[in-house]
Amino acid sequence: xxxxxxxxxxxxxxESTNKTAWELFQQGEKTPFIVxxxxxxxxxxxxGRQWVSSLGGLYLxxxxxxxxxxxxxxxLTISSVFGVTEMLRNYQIPAQIKWLNDIxxxxxxxxxxxxxxxxxxQKLKAVVIGIGLNWENTVPELGITLKDYINQTNFIPSFxxxxxxxxxxxxxxxxxxxxxxxxxxxxxxxxxxxxYQRYRQEGITAILPEYEARLLN
Numbered sequence: 001x002x003x004x005x006x007x008x009x010x011x012x013x014x015e016s017t018n019k020t021a022w023e024l025f026q027q028g029e030k031t032p033f034i035v036x037x038x039x040x041x042x043x044x045x046x047x048g049r050q051w052v053s054s055l056g057g058l059y060l061x062x063x064x065x066x067x068x069x070x071x072x073x074x075x076l077t078i079s080s081v082f083g084v085t086e087m088l089r090n091y092q093i094p095a096q097i098k099w100l101n102d103i104x105x106x107x108x109x110x111x112x113x114x115x116x117x118x119x120x121x122q123k124l125k126a127v128v129i130g131i132g133l134n135w136e137n138t139v140p141e142l143g144i145t146l147k148d149y150i151n152q153t154n155f156i157p158s159f160x161x162x163x164x165x166x167x168x169x170x171x172x173x174x175x176x177x178x179x180x181x182x183x184x185x186x187x188x189x190x191x192x193x194x195x196y197q198r199y200r201q202e203g204i205t206a207i208l209p210e211y212e213a214r215l216l217n
Contacts, residue, residue: 007033015042017061018130031065056137061130075204077101082211083195091157097214108144135181
């Protein structure tokens with residue numbers, strides 16, 4: 001399954017990209033598609049917690065209609081977090097995971113994923129995979145931005161082309177380095193699609209060992 005150029009609906013400001021993705025879906029927008037925003041006024045994380053979404057961060061939602069049985073909704077969270085951390089690690093960013101859905105770097109929160117689903121007759125009718133990732137936005141004391149990490153470590157995150165990647169799972173041309181928010185956006189989209197497609201093709205048991213190896217102690 002390939003998504004060569006998903007439609008991207010970009011907004012300067014939204015309440016949340018997940019909310020707008022559902023609204024567009026209900027209005028008949030053909031899936032899959034992506035919603036992004038420069039900032040969110042009512043972003044939320046797991047358990048309904050507020051997600052501060054100021055200018056300079058990445059706020060993105062991908063909506064899919066997979067029409068598949070879903071054993072546990074958490075499997076999609078696991079596969080999505082795995083996919084994004086896998087892509088960051090391909091750029092030599094040592095991203096880790098805080099169970100279940102948070103992405104950490106240097107033991108500080110870099111971002112998180114929130115999945116919302118619509119079920120119909122025990123099948124997953126539609127799913128929105130939302131992600132917030134800190135690039136150069138304002139973050140709490142226990143947070144970190146990727147831009148700060150790059151500046152502090154004097155490190156240029158370059159794609160490691162020697163890694164044994166499954167090229168058929170990548171859908172957008174990857175940038176050679178992470179030098180801007182648009183670069184990060186492409187990398188994250190690839191990561192979400194990578195996690196989803198590996199889950200579809202190989203099942204959660206193929207992903208779990210790698211996911212668990214990245215969990216913070």
